Structure formats: structure tokens, C-alpha cells
Amino acid sequence: MPENSMEKPNIVTCTAPVNIAVIKYWGKRNEELILPINSSLSVTLHQDQLKTTTSVATSRSFQEDRIWLNGKEEDISHPRLQSCLREIRRLARKRRNNVDPGLDSTGLSHKVHICSVNNFPTAAGLASSAAGFACLVYTLARVFGVEGELSVIARQGSGSACRSMYGGFVQWIMGQQSGGKDSLAQQVEPETHWPELRILVLVASAERKHVGSTSGMQTSVQTSCLLKHRAESVVPGRMEEMNEAVRRRDFTAFAELTMKDSNQFHATCLDTYPPIFYLNSVSHQVIHLVHRYNQHYGETRVAYTFDAGPNAVIFTLQQHVPEFFQAVQHFFPPESNGGQFVKGLPVKHATLSEELKQAIGLEPMPKGIRYVISTKAGPGPCVVEDDTQHLLGSDGLPKNKV
Amino acid sequence: MPENSMEKPNIVTCTAPVNIAVIKYWGKRNEELILPINSSLSVTLHQDQLKTTTSVATSRSFQEDRIWLNGKEEDISHPRLQSCLREIRRLARKRRNNVDPGLDSTGLSHKVHICSVNNFPTAAGLASSAAGFACLVYTLARVFGVEGELSVIARQGSGSACRSMYGGFVQWIMGQQSGGKDSLAQQVEPETHWPELRILVLVASAERKHVGSTSGMQTSVQTSCLLKHRAESVVPGRMEEMNEAVRRRDFTAFAELTMKDSNQFHATCLDTYPPIFYLNSVSHQVIHLVHRYNQHYGETRVAYTFDAGPNAVIFTLQQHVPEFFQAVQHFFPPESNGGQFVKGLPVKHATLSEELKQAIGLEPMPKGIRYVISTKAGPGPCVVEDDTQHLLGSDGLPKNKV
Incomplete structure (x- = not known):
């Protein structure tokens, strides 16, 4: 395929919130799967003030997976990024095989370009990795049509990210299984529960x-x-x-x-x-x-x-x-x-x-x-419907590069 | 008795060290008896650098028990001071009754004047109460001829004071008895054990x-x-x-x-x-x-x-x-x-x-x-033999008043 006949990418953009734990998570029983030594509970902060926005583009034309964080290209080979990408693709493949074998409408074989920005400075010292991985997993799931308990995947990016998959008051149940399938987030109450x-x-x-x-x-x-x-x-x-x-x-x-x-x-x-x-x-x-x-x-x-x-x-x-x-x-x-x-x-x-x-x-x-x-407390991840808000252009590259 | 025919007091002067815990004491199971929730271990510091000096005078002429700390008269009715005075007098009475009934050579019925000074500023933030109560109990015991396990009495003045009753490396065994008789200090090793x-x-x-x-x-x-x-x-x-x-x-x-x-x-x-x-x-x-x-x-x-x-x-x-x-x-x-x-x-x-x-x-x-x-590590309490070092004069009052 000639370079200039690039296929227009499919782009999805989502946002995800920061959360702050009120029962703290500190310590893993499994480093690779990010399984904690205790359960924790957090409040999801409102995205009007603090959020991560992530665009994921897929295209037959992309040569490799790439990622840009706050305007700077980063190494996609980071193990925790790879965990999330691998898990989403595995679930997408599973779904395709079960539901509609032979069809690859979701671009499962395509490479992805990921672009993510925070609306707050890193200097704020807020755990941006929680919002970041929650947003990545939520957006990838939309792109590849994956449904189900996504907090288990977000957890493998950054432990506390699993709690950013829901709004309001959220608990991360530590779980018992060695594979980590039961180590997941649950909403305790929605953000509307306690408006004061x-x-x-x-x-x-x-x-x-x-x-x-x-x-x-x-x-x-x-x-x-x-x-x-x-x-x-x-x-x-x-x-x-x-x-x-x-x-x-x-x-x-x-x-x-x-x-x-x-x-x-x-x-x-x-x-x-x-x-x-x-x-x-x-x-x-x-x-x-x-x-x-x-x-x-x-x-x-x-x-x-x-x-x-x-x-x-x-x-x-x-x-x-x-x-x-x-x-x-x-x-x-x-x-x-x-x-x-x-x-x-x-x-x-x-x-x-x-x-x-x-x-x-x-x-x-x-x-x-x-x-x-x-x-105040706020909702979980959202899809951004307005296409002009995509962080990636039709060339599959960030609109605002540093 | 006319005022100017005051009987010359009997004066004893001793010094006692500060100690620093390496296994910490924090928390009492009995507030009044000062019984700790765990055992502790300390190093006795050398008195060349840090010590309390206490003189205790007894005289038939004294009207009441009095105490001066670092040059200032303080309230003798403080419960912990009273605990120490009461315990020493109780043991002295017991000893008199057992050993030599009828004799009151130790001035058991006499009131005491106590004068105590530290050779280090309170601002140094070192627990002066440990050295202070150790010195008080050690000196009172000399005055009243009391022997035996004095750390049990010092403990009732200030918990960590019991560890200042010995030199070198000292443990305070928490004990089990409700009366606290087994909550006492023991020397683990003398100060000569580890000269470096x-x-x-x-x-x-x-x-x-x-x-x-x-x-x-x-x-x-x-x-x-x-x-x-x-x-x-x-x-x-x-x-x-x-x-x-x-x-x-x-x-x-x-x-x-x-x-x-x-x-x-x-x-x-x-x-x-x-x-x-x-x-x-x-x-x-x-x-x-x-x-x-x-x-x-x-x-x-x-x-x-x-x-x-x-x-x-x-x-x-x-x-x-x-x-x-x-x-x-x-x-x-x-x-x-x-x-x-x-x-x-x-x-x-x-x-x-x-x-x-x-x-x-x-x-x-x-x-x-x-x-x-x-x-460095140093010895436990000592008697000062040089009479010129007494902090109380022959009038039973501090030589150096503030």
C-alpha cells in the first residue's frame, strides 16, 4: 500500500476520572497481576475538575502500536501497557470467536495509536496513573467492542485504576483467586447519592x-x-x-x-x-x-x-x-x-x-x-461523542504535539 | 522548740543517669502503678555528660516535706512524688519492724527536704523525669536505709525511671502481676561490656x-x-x-x-x-x-x-x-x-x-x-561522698536559689 493512500482511522475518545481512596490500598500479593493485600474504597472525583482524556485510533495502515502521553511519545512496550492491550485484544478475540467468527469489523488485527492528556498538572501530585489506565482500558474496550468487567483489566495497568472505572463511591474487592478474576471494582453508591x-x-x-x-x-x-x-x-x-x-x-x-x-x-x-x-x-x-x-x-x-x-x-x-x-x-x-x-x-x-x-x-x-x-464526587468514564474533541487527527497522529 | 535551735539535718546526695530506649516503652496497662503494655530495653548514658543530682535532707526540725527542682520550689503533693515517698517510707517501716523494732535511727518520722538539679538544659528534650525519679528514689533509699529492688519504686515515679537505676544495658521486664511487683528493671550487661x-x-x-x-x-x-x-x-x-x-x-x-x-x-x-x-x-x-x-x-x-x-x-x-x-x-x-x-x-x-x-x-x-x-554508655546511680557537693545547706534549704 502506498504511503499516501492511508486508510482513515477509526477513532474513539473517552474521559475517565481520578479517585481518592478513603480506605487505602498499599501492598500487592502479586506484582504482575496487581493483586492487593487488602480491599480498598474510594470516592471518584468529578471530571469537570480532574480528568484524563484518551483517544484511540485503529487503522489498517498503522505499522505499530504507539502511544503519546501529554503530548510526548512514550515507549509502548511498558509491561503494564502491554498487559492492558493484550487483555483487551484477548477478550475481543474471544468475543469474535463466540459471537461472530470470521468477522473482523473491530479491526482486531489493526495496530493502535493512543493519545492521552490530563486536564491537571502532574505537579498536583494526584495519582494520574489511575485515571490514565482507566481511560485507556475504557477507550480500548469501546474500540474493540469488548464488554464485561473491565475493572479487572484496568487493575493490571495500575491497581487503583480499577476504582476509576466507576463513579461515586467505589470499592476494590481484593478477591481470593490466584488468577485475579475476582479482584475487581464495584460501585457502592453512585455520585448522586451524597450531593452535599x-x-x-x-x-x-x-x-x-x-x-x-x-x-x-x-x-x-x-x-x-x-x-x-x-x-x-x-x-x-x-x-x-x-x-x-x-x-x-x-x-x-x-x-x-x-x-x-x-x-x-x-x-x-x-x-x-x-x-x-x-x-x-x-x-x-x-x-x-x-x-x-x-x-x-x-x-x-x-x-x-x-x-x-x-x-x-x-x-x-x-x-x-x-x-x-x-x-x-x-x-x-x-x-x-x-x-x-x-x-x-x-x-x-x-x-x-x-x-x-x-x-x-x-x-x-x-x-x-x-x-x-x-x-465533588463525580461519574465514571464517559465516551466523548463530539468528533472535534479527538486528540488524534485523521493522519492518526496527535493534533497537538509538544 | 525555738526557731533558732534547728537540729542539723542529715543530708545524702546522689546522682543518676539518663537512659535512652532502643526497644521503646509506649503505653500503660495500669496508670496508677505505671505498668507498661510491653517490656523495653535501654542504654544508660554516661553521667559525665548527662545526670541529675539530688540531695535529700531529713531533720526533726522540718515542718513538712518540700522539694526544689532546678532551683524552684515545686508542689510536693504531685501524686507520683507521693507514690515514691510513700513506698520508700513503707519499706523503711517494714525493715525497721523486722530488723530493729523500736529504733528510729533513720529519721523515719522526719520530714524531708529534696533538692534536685540537672546538668543539662530541659531544652535538650531528654527525658529528665527518668533521671530525676531514679535519683530521688536512690537517694531516699540511702537516707532511710532501704535496700532491695528499688526499680519497682522508681517505676512508680516515671516508668522509664526504673531503667535509670542501672548502668549499661538495662531491660524493664513488663511483668504479669496486677500489683506490679514483677515489673522491674534488670541489667542486661554493664557499661564496660561494649566500650567502643x-x-x-x-x-x-x-x-x-x-x-x-x-x-x-x-x-x-x-x-x-x-x-x-x-x-x-x-x-x-x-x-x-x-x-x-x-x-x-x-x-x-x-x-x-x-x-x-x-x-x-x-x-x-x-x-x-x-x-x-x-x-x-x-x-x-x-x-x-x-x-x-x-x-x-x-x-x-x-x-x-x-x-x-x-x-x-x-x-x-x-x-x-x-x-x-x-x-x-x-x-x-x-x-x-x-x-x-x-x-x-x-x-x-x-x-x-x-x-x-x-x-x-x-x-x-x-x-x-x-x-x-x-x-557513651555509663554507670547507674552513685552516692556523692564529698559533703561540699550537697545541694542543701545546713539550714535544710537549697544553697543556690533562683
């Missing part, structure tokens, strides 16, 4: 290089006896409690368990040898701020959770957002007190009482937090 | 107010499920290992277990709700420095341990002190590079290779450490 719940991502400044989560959890599994105990004896009960708190929309129970589980996860990191520190002085100050804020009101109005980095994710109810945000701004005075300190859902103005400031009584930490993303 | 062992106390700057250990451990016992697991299932094995490491003078085993146990103690603080943070950014930097230093040499030459505060206590062998001290001075540049950065045992000069600096590769943290106390 609000989420603030506090992006910390001055992030140091830290231990990546893949190698970090390996070391933890090998060296921390507290992690083993947590996974075996603590998390099962907490999963039940958290399911129940979400179902009942019991903010106090949800918030306290969220904080305790974040702290316990970081405790197991500290029990790792050599120890791993993800929390820095800004994180410590956020933790103190939240506890003193709650203590002042004699009720749990705000909760924090931290993943493998110093950024806090705050849960609260709609009515408390304005005041708590002001408290954050007061104790972490931004560079210039401009409106750009908050992104996403608008936050109403509130004034802090002197009483509250004194009750919190922390030394303000200028520029400790760069900005705040204001968001 | 050296200790550096790195006194961190900018100490924030933190949660005191008494209330901290209460909250931990009530809320941390990891602490419960540690006490029941982790510490018993570690006590055996540490005993063995000390007995064999196996620095690698001693150092690694010391670091792991310090980290696990701080992990349980983080698992406490609300969480407790004793480690700050200076502590984190010390931890990184130690691990990278060891990694550079491919062997464990240095260990850290942290109590309920940010100050690091470093264990190493004599031959590594000069270089490691230089590394501390390099990565924590002091205010002025004067000799006063190190106190105590002299530290020889060494030069740091560029290779080592690069291998450690940390951003220097100016003034992060105020000074370093260079010391």
Missing part, C-alpha cells in the same frame, strides 16, 4: 522527590509487620464500616474513618525499613488545622486524607466549605491573595471569627499550599 | 510544643490498634533479639533493630487518633542522612532513635564518630562553625569526601541542629 459532599484538594508547595508507590509498597510488604497486621486484621472491619457510613451518609463516621485510615497507611510507611515519609510539615499543619477546627465546633465537620505525597484531600459538607477554605487561606497565606488560590467549583466568601483563629492557634505557614482545587 | 559504643545526642532547634508522653500514650492505648499489635506480637520477639544483639556486641543487629523500633513507635503515634507527631523535618533529614550514610558504605555503621520529641540519639562505634559528626555538621551547618557545636567527649576532626557528600545528596538545613552531645 464536597472535596478540596490542597496542593502543597515544595514537594521533594519521594519514593514511588510501586517500590514503596514493595518495601512495605517486605519489611513492615504493622502493614501485614493492618491488611489482615484491620482493613476487613473498616471496609464494612466505610460501606455502611457511605450508605447512611453518616459524615462523622465517614470522616473519622477516612482520617484514621490515612494515618494508619502513613504509619505503615514509617514502619517500613528504611522508613518512607510522604507527609511533610505542610501536611502536619493541615492535619492539626483539621483536628482543631473540628474540636472548636465539637463535631467532625472536616476530614483529611493523604496518598503517597504531601497533598491533602479534604472532605467536608457543602455548608462548611466557605469557612474552612478561609481557614486554609488564613493559615497558609498564598503568595498574593488573589482569586486564583481556588480552582474548580466556586467557593463563597466567609469571614473567620477571631475566636476560631485563636482556637486553631497555629503559626501561619506562608505559601505552604500553592492552590486549592474545589470539586 | 558511642552515643551522639543531636539537639534539634525550633522545638514546637508537643503532646506530653503521659497523655500521648494514654491516647495511643485507647485508639491505636497497631500499638496493641506491636505490644502483644512484635515486642516480645524484639526483646529477645535485642538482648542477644547486646550480648554479642553485634552492632549491625543492634543498630537495625534500634532504628526499626524507633520507627515503629512513631508509627503507632501516627496511628493514634488524633495522630501525634514527634518527628519534624529535622528528624526526617537525620533519618535520611543515617540511611544514606550506611548505604554508601554498604554496612550499618550508624543508627538513630527518637523519643517523644524531635531530637535524634545516634549510636555508632568509636571509629566512625569523627566522620559521621562531620556529616552532621555539613548537612546541618551550625550558626557559627565554632567548637561549641559539640559538647561532652571530644570528637576528632575528619574530612568528608566529595564522594560521600554526593552519595548523601541532601539539601543542607542550616541551624537545624543546635548542638551535639557526645557521650
Whole structure:
């Protein structure tokens, strides 16, 4: 086939969300299949604020599988990418053989071009790999007409990606089988279940290089006896409690368990040898701020959770957002007190009482937090119907190259 | 009796050491008797650098029990002081009744004046209560002629004080009895056992107010499920290992277990709700420095341990002190590079290779450490025979009042 008679590619574009765990995943029992040592539970964040968009193109003319991430071509041979591609193609083949043998309408033999971008900076420290692999698997499944439990495939790209396959409140059941077929995500409640719940991502400044989560959890599994105990004896009960708190929309129970589980996860990191520190002085100050804020009101109005980095994710109810945000701004005075300190859902103005400031009584930490993303729970992956939104052009190459 | 015919008091003066735990004590099963939820093991620090001196005077003329700490009169009615006084007097009475009824040569009915000073600033963040109560109990016992297992009494003043009743390497056996008679300290090895062992106390700057250990451990016992697991299932094995490491003078085993146990103690603080943070950014930097230093040499030459505060206590062998001290001075540049950065045992000069600096590769943290106390393992409490050293005068009052 001459080079210029390229067959127009078939392109599908989808988006997928970020999720934040409230019962943490830390540690694998099988590295290759990404099978965890405990179940976990997360809230899917709204894609209006944080999402990955992925276009997948197939064409008879493509010579090889290729991938571009945030405008830069990357190595498609990465084992976890290959796992996802292989699994999707295997299921597509299976389906074709069972349903409609002989037909290759889905371009099963074609190579793919993949292009993926995030609408948030990597510096936000949010686990972009979860949204990224969820989006990849969801889009590939659309391209190849694969249906069924896709979270099992997304899991093999990045463990927490399986939870980004659903909106709202999602649990990743650890499963028992050695092959991992029962290690999958389930929606606990949809995003519409708890409309008052609000989420603030506090992006910390001055992030140091830290231990990546893949190698970090390996070391933890090998060296921390507290992690083993947590996974075996603590998390099962907490999963039940958290399911129940979400179902009942019991903010106090949800918030306290969220904080305790974040702290316990970081405790197991500290029990790792050599120890791993993800929390820095800004994180410590956020933790103190939240506890003193709650203590002042004699009720749990705000909760924090931290993943493998110093950024806090705050849960609260709609009515408390304005005041708590002001408290954050007061104790972490931004560079210039401009409106750009908050992104996403608008936050109403509130004034802090002197009483509250004194009750919190922390030394303000200028520029400790760069900005705040204001968001809420949101839906799972979606297909983008508007063809103009494809990230790949009719030549099968990214429209915006870096 | 007229005021000016005061009877000359009987005065005894003793000194007692600070100790630093390498298997940590955190959590009581009985608050009043100070019975711990796990055994612990410590190294007694040398009194040439760190000690408490206590004089106890008795006189028929004293109207009431009184106490002066570091020059200031304090309330003698403090329950833990009362526990120690009551126990010593009870044993003295028992002894008198058994041995020599009718005789009151020891002034058992007399009131006491107690005066106690530390030769190190409270700001050093070292648990002065351990040395203080050990010294109090040891001195009172001399005054009242009490013998036998005094660590059981010191324990009731401050848990870790029982370990300051012996020199060298000391274990506090948690015991089983509800009355606490078997919860006592035992010397594992004397201070002469491991002459090459050296200790550096790195006194961190900018100490924030933190949660005191008494209330901290209460909250931990009530809320941390990891602490419960540690006490029941982790510490018993570690006590055996540490005993063995000390007995064999196996620095690698001693150092690694010391670091792991310090980290696990701080992990349980983080698992406490609300969480407790004793480690700050200076502590984190010390931890990184130690691990990278060891990694550079491919062997464990240095260990850290942290109590309920940010100050690091470093264990190493004599031959590594000069270089490691230089590394501390390099990565924590002091205010002025004067000799006063190190106190105590002299530290020889060494030069740091560029290779080592690069291998450690940390951003220097100016003034992060105020000074370093260079010391080693030392003996237990001692009687001061020189009468001129008494802290109380013949009037029964402190010689140096503030």
C-alpha cells in the first residue's frame, strides 16, 4: 500500500476520572497481576475538575502500536501497557470467536495509536496513573467492542485504576483467586447519592522527590509487620464500616474513618525499613488545622486524607466549605491573595471569627499550599461523542504535539 | 522548740543517669502503678555528660516535706512524688519492724527536704523525669536505709525511671502481676561490656510544643490498634533479639533493630487518633542522612532513635564518630562553625569526601541542629561522698536559689 493512500482511522475518545481512596490500598500479593493485600474504597472525583482524556485510533495502515502521553511519545512496550492491550485484544478475540467468527469489523488485527492528556498538572501530585489506565482500558474496550468487567483489566495497568472505572463511591474487592478474576471494582453508591459532599484538594508547595508507590509498597510488604497486621486484621472491619457510613451518609463516621485510615497507611510507611515519609510539615499543619477546627465546633465537620505525597484531600459538607477554605487561606497565606488560590467549583466568601483563629492557634505557614482545587464526587468514564474533541487527527497522529 | 535551735539535718546526695530506649516503652496497662503494655530495653548514658543530682535532707526540725527542682520550689503533693515517698517510707517501716523494732535511727518520722538539679538544659528534650525519679528514689533509699529492688519504686515515679537505676544495658521486664511487683528493671550487661559504643545526642532547634508522653500514650492505648499489635506480637520477639544483639556486641543487629523500633513507635503515634507527631523535618533529614550514610558504605555503621520529641540519639562505634559528626555538621551547618557545636567527649576532626557528600545528596538545613552531645554508655546511680557537693545547706534549704 502506498504511503499516501492511508486508510482513515477509526477513532474513539473517552474521559475517565481520578479517585481518592478513603480506605487505602498499599501492598500487592502479586506484582504482575496487581493483586492487593487488602480491599480498598474510594470516592471518584468529578471530571469537570480532574480528568484524563484518551483517544484511540485503529487503522489498517498503522505499522505499530504507539502511544503519546501529554503530548510526548512514550515507549509502548511498558509491561503494564502491554498487559492492558493484550487483555483487551484477548477478550475481543474471544468475543469474535463466540459471537461472530470470521468477522473482523473491530479491526482486531489493526495496530493502535493512543493519545492521552490530563486536564491537571502532574505537579498536583494526584495519582494520574489511575485515571490514565482507566481511560485507556475504557477507550480500548469501546474500540474493540469488548464488554464485561473491565475493572479487572484496568487493575493490571495500575491497581487503583480499577476504582476509576466507576463513579461515586467505589470499592476494590481484593478477591481470593490466584488468577485475579475476582479482584475487581464495584460501585457502592453512585455520585448522586451524597450531593452535599464536597472535596478540596490542597496542593502543597515544595514537594521533594519521594519514593514511588510501586517500590514503596514493595518495601512495605517486605519489611513492615504493622502493614501485614493492618491488611489482615484491620482493613476487613473498616471496609464494612466505610460501606455502611457511605450508605447512611453518616459524615462523622465517614470522616473519622477516612482520617484514621490515612494515618494508619502513613504509619505503615514509617514502619517500613528504611522508613518512607510522604507527609511533610505542610501536611502536619493541615492535619492539626483539621483536628482543631473540628474540636472548636465539637463535631467532625472536616476530614483529611493523604496518598503517597504531601497533598491533602479534604472532605467536608457543602455548608462548611466557605469557612474552612478561609481557614486554609488564613493559615497558609498564598503568595498574593488573589482569586486564583481556588480552582474548580466556586467557593463563597466567609469571614473567620477571631475566636476560631485563636482556637486553631497555629503559626501561619506562608505559601505552604500553592492552590486549592474545589470539586465533588463525580461519574465514571464517559465516551466523548463530539468528533472535534479527538486528540488524534485523521493522519492518526496527535493534533497537538509538544 | 525555738526557731533558732534547728537540729542539723542529715543530708545524702546522689546522682543518676539518663537512659535512652532502643526497644521503646509506649503505653500503660495500669496508670496508677505505671505498668507498661510491653517490656523495653535501654542504654544508660554516661553521667559525665548527662545526670541529675539530688540531695535529700531529713531533720526533726522540718515542718513538712518540700522539694526544689532546678532551683524552684515545686508542689510536693504531685501524686507520683507521693507514690515514691510513700513506698520508700513503707519499706523503711517494714525493715525497721523486722530488723530493729523500736529504733528510729533513720529519721523515719522526719520530714524531708529534696533538692534536685540537672546538668543539662530541659531544652535538650531528654527525658529528665527518668533521671530525676531514679535519683530521688536512690537517694531516699540511702537516707532511710532501704535496700532491695528499688526499680519497682522508681517505676512508680516515671516508668522509664526504673531503667535509670542501672548502668549499661538495662531491660524493664513488663511483668504479669496486677500489683506490679514483677515489673522491674534488670541489667542486661554493664557499661564496660561494649566500650567502643558511642552515643551522639543531636539537639534539634525550633522545638514546637508537643503532646506530653503521659497523655500521648494514654491516647495511643485507647485508639491505636497497631500499638496493641506491636505490644502483644512484635515486642516480645524484639526483646529477645535485642538482648542477644547486646550480648554479642553485634552492632549491625543492634543498630537495625534500634532504628526499626524507633520507627515503629512513631508509627503507632501516627496511628493514634488524633495522630501525634514527634518527628519534624529535622528528624526526617537525620533519618535520611543515617540511611544514606550506611548505604554508601554498604554496612550499618550508624543508627538513630527518637523519643517523644524531635531530637535524634545516634549510636555508632568509636571509629566512625569523627566522620559521621562531620556529616552532621555539613548537612546541618551550625550558626557559627565554632567548637561549641559539640559538647561532652571530644570528637576528632575528619574530612568528608566529595564522594560521600554526593552519595548523601541532601539539601543542607542550616541551624537545624543546635548542638551535639557526645557521650557513651555509663554507670547507674552513685552516692556523692564529698559533703561540699550537697545541694542543701545546713539550714535544710537549697544553697543556690533562683
